[in-house]
Every structure is written in C-alpha cells, then in structure tokens.
Amino acid sequence: MGLAKDMSYRSKQHGLPLKAKRTVDLIVSFALLAAFSPVLFAIGILLFLTMGRPILFRQQRAGRYGRPFIVYKFRTMTDERDAQGQLVPDKERLTRVGRLLRLFSVDELPQLWNVLRGDMSLVGPRPLLVHYIERYSPPQMRRHDVKPGITGWAQVNGRNAVTWPERFALDAWYVEHWSLALDGWILLRTPWEMAMRKGISHAGHATMPEFLGSEGGKP
Numbered sequence: 001m002g003l004a005k006d007m008s009y010r011s012k013q014h015g016l017p018l019k020a021k022r023t024v025d026l027i028v029s030f031a032l033l034a035a036f037s038p039v040l041f042a043i044g045i046l047l048f049l050t051m052g053r054p055i056l057f058r059q060q061r062a063g064r065y066g067r068p069f070i071v072y073k074f075r076t077m078t079d080e081r082d083a084q085g086q087l088v089p090d091k092e093r094l095t096r097v098g099r100l101l102r103l104f105s106v107d108e109l110p111q112l113w114n115v116l117r118g119d120m121s122l123v124g125p126r127p128l129l130v131h132y133i134e135r136y137s138p139p140q141m142r143r144h145d146v147k148p149g150i151t152g153w154a155q156v157n158g159r160n161a162v163t164w165p166e167r168f169a170l171d172a173w174y175v176e177h178w179s180l181a182l183d184g185w186i187l188l189r190t191p192w193e194m195a196m197r198k199g200i201s202h203a204g205h206a207t208m209p210e211f212l213g214s215e216g217g218k219p
Helices: 015-051 096-103 111-117 130-135 140-145 164-177 180-196
Strands: 056-062 068-074 121-123 149-151
Touching: 015 068, 015 096, 015 111, 015 121, 015 180, 056 130, 068 111, 111 149, 121 180, 140 164, 149 180
Parallel strands: 121 149
Antiparallel strands: 056 068
C-alpha cells in the first residue's frame, strides 16, 4: 500500500512549523484536560451507572503515514449482537446517554490524551479505521501525511453530513494549505459548529456508512 510519506510532495508540517504545532497541542490539550476534569469524571460515573464497564471505547485507527494507534472515546454504544453473533447496526446500539454525548461531541474528550501522547493533534483529518487504507486512492492518501485531529477542516465544513469523496477532498485541501493560522481558524470555528449540532450523523446512520472505496480511483 502506498503511504503519504512515499508521495512526491512534502508536507508543510515539518521542521519549526511542526514543532510550533506540537507545542500548541501540548499546552492546549493539557489545559483542556485540567479544565474539563470534573466533566470527565461525571461522564465516567454516568456511563458506569447506565452501561457498566468499560467506560472508554478503544479502537485501532490509522495515524500519520498510516501507522496504527489506539484512539480513546467515551463509550456510547452497547455490544448487542444478533442471533448469528454479529453486532447489530450502530444506530440500534447507540444508547440514550451515548446519543446525548455525541450531540454535544463530549464523547471525543478522551482524545485529548491521544494528543498529549503524540498520536493525534488538536487539528487534522479525523482518524479512520486502519483497513480503510487499502481502499484509498493516491489523492485520498494525502490525509495521512499529517497527524489525525480531534477537529479538522472537514469537521467545520459539513462533518459527517458530507459524502466520503467530499470529506477526503476537504482533508486533502487541509494538508496542502496547512498553516498555524488555518489551525487557529478551525479551532475558533469548532465550538460554533458543535453548538449548532450540524452534521453529527450521515443520513440513516449513527455516524458515517462504511467506506468501501472510490470508483475509478477518484477522490
């Protein structure tokens, strides 16, 4: 599989600009974790009382250059399965508490730990499933030339309401036009988008349908 680091162009995220981005990530994520610690504790207690253990949802996702890492989120769905032992659709497993957490995007707060660890950045393309890598066209692979983020250009321009090709095009645009100023603009827009509660899910799905690849290799 061709990873973004093998492509002919070079990401703008290197050297001093990348160090500056990492410094911002560390300062802001630590401050947010400290500020939201009572909220994190309260959500943990609520999930334990309503769903039991585990409180956190852990899943392997693809990071920069496609390297796998474990992403952390608050658990929002049950493990309900059908008669054949297969998980029922996400929409059916999403709990009332989970729906509320997703409505205000607070289920993503544990990913601040991923930012502190260096797996993610505050801003970047959202981390997706590792096996999607084999289904990307070369232009779509550009999203992996940078670290994934908690929020990103696609998240403030439609979020899950856009199609996969549109989402990947937005991710590629971000990689090609990245700057600290762009990151700042995205961070400023994110609270507004969260408050408006737009694009939380794709039509007919709890979040997004599975990405099955692009026809003709087009993004």
